Amino acid sequence: MTGVVDVVVIGGGQSGLAAGYHLRRLGLDFAVLDGRPAPGAAWQRTWDSLHLFSPAAYSSLPGRLMPPQPGETYPDADHVVTYLTDYEQRYELPVHRPVRVAGVHRDGAFLRVETDSGAWLARAVISATGTWSRPFVPAVPGRTTFRGTQLHTVEYGSPRDVAGRKVIVVGGGNSGAQIAADLAYDTDLTWVTLREPRYLADDIDGRALFDHATARRRALDAGRTDTGGVASLGDIVAVPPVRAARDAGLLKAQPMFDRITPGGAVWADGTSAEADAIIWCTGFRPALSHLAPLGLRGPRGRIPTAGTQAIGEPRLHLLGYGDWTGPASATLIGVGRPAREAARQIADLLR
Ligand code: FAD
Numbered sequence: 001m002t003g004v005v006d007v008v009v010i011g012g013g014q015s016g017l018a019a020g021y022h023l024r025r026l027g028l029d030f031a032v033l034d035g036r037p038a039p040g041a042a043w044q045r046t047w048d049s050l051h052l053f054s055p056a057a058y059s060s061l062p063g064r065l066m067p068p069q070p071g072e073t074y075p076d077a078d079h080v081v082t083y084l085t086d087y088e089q090r091y092e093l094p095v096h097r098p099v100r101v102a103g104v105h106r107d108g109a110f111l112r113v114e115t116d117s118g119a120w121l122a123r124a125v126i127s128a129t130g131t132w133s134r135p136f137v138p139a140v141p142g143r144t145t146f147r148g149t150q151l152h153t154v155e156y157g158s159p160r161d162v163a164g165r166k167v168i169v170v171g172g173g174n175s176g177a178q179i180a181a182d183l184a185y186d187t188d189l190t191w192v193t194l195r196e197p198r199y200l201a202d203d204i205d206g207r208a209l210f211d212h213a214t215a216r217r218r219a220l221d222a223g224r225t226d227t228g229g230v231a232s233l234g235d236i237v238a239v240p241p242v243r244a245a246r247d248a249g250l251l252k253a254q255p256m257f258d259r260i261t262p263g264g265a266v267w268a269d270g271t272s273a274e275a276d277a278i279i280w281c282t283g284f285r286p287a288l289s290h291l292a293p294l295g296l297r298g299p300r301g302r303i304p305t306a307g308t309q310a311i312g313e314p315r316l317h318l319l320g321y322g323d324w325t326g327p328a329s330a331t332l333i334g335v336g337r338p339a340r341e342a343a344r345q346i347a348d349l350l351r
Pocket of ligand 1: 010011012013014015016033034035036040041042043051052053054059099100101102128129130131132133174175206287290319320321330331332333
């Protein structure tokens with residue numbers, strides 16, 4: 001046995017670190033197991049030009065404000081990696097890496113966490129494994145016949161990857177819009193979205209989204225009518241590069257195509273577009289396969305929760321992932337509150 005602790009936190013990204021911060025404050029004995037070799041989690045894997053959609057102060061984990069990045073209102077991904085690296089050192093969070101969790105099993109009074117470097121026994125587990133390791137690509141007819149390059153958001157780096165080529169970008173969310181804007185100048189771009197792109201007002205950034213999520217949480221807490229998630233405001237934050245490409249008339253979205261051919265895509269009305277590359281900005285799914293032995297899986301690949309606590313296993317909490325584990329919990333600033341709740345509930349359970 002590698003170790004016996006009160007709590008194992010699986011995942012050392014922002015969610016796992018926020019959980020660690022609160023577990024430490026409550027005096028619990030815990031270990032954070034992270035599959036990546038270095039700090040920074042998903043932020044190590046973004047495309048080069050990605051910037052946050054909120055200013056630094058609105059992208060902070062509990063206890064420590066993110067310092068501003070000199071010369072940038074909206075910090076870039078490297079700045080987030082530096083911040084997370086500093087955060088786990090500052091709070092001396094016991095992060096073990098690279099340690100990949102293969103499965104979580106019930107083992108009497110414990111949950112047994114099997115990893116690629118031994119097993120841990122824990123009285124409770126917080127799963128904070130994010131979504132970035134599970135990119136989603138829709139099953140479009142003909143996809144496997146395509147002769148060109150197919151990339152998912154998580155594999156895209158910069159316009160250099162596809163410069164001068166015919167590129168189809170699929171997806172009407174933030175990543176689709178930002179990558180389309182990135183490619184609008186140096187490629188022959190076709191941008192495809194399921195529905196007409198829904199931009200948030202130009203003066204709305206992550207600050208307003210967070211305020212909206214907070215108002216929603218308060219309404220739900222008070223038993224009032226659900227005000228709707230941030231998706232009710234729109235799909236695309238008009239960050240400066242997106243705004244610039246849109247205003248230059250370079251972001252004209254086409255509806256979703258019908259099928260893919262070896263040389264491109266074809267729409268239901270018979271029109272077609274040639275392509276050398278297709279970039280799928282079609283989202284992610286929660287990375288939950290390590291929890292399969294617990295048999296908790298519910299609809300849509302999720303595990304039913306009340307707040308962060310798994311309904312079928314009270315010793316398990318899920319953190320991050322999306323609004324279903326707490327409003328805005330998959331954002332830097334939003335994860336602090338559900339992390340605090342999860343740690344508090346675990347402390348109560350273990351007492
Ligand atoms: P992750 O950062 O994915 O960390 C999970 C960690 O768990 C990783 O290190 C992973 O390797 C590890 N792991 C996974 N499985 C295992 C396993 N079995 N065993 C051990 N370790 C494992 N949020 C904002 O606040 N502001 C923004 O501007 C913003 N922009 C975004 C832009 C894009 C394009 C996307 C996709 C997301 C953005 N987000 C933004 C959302 C959000 O901040 C991220 O999705 C965030 O990475 C979620 O953090 P996390 O800690 O939950 O997961």
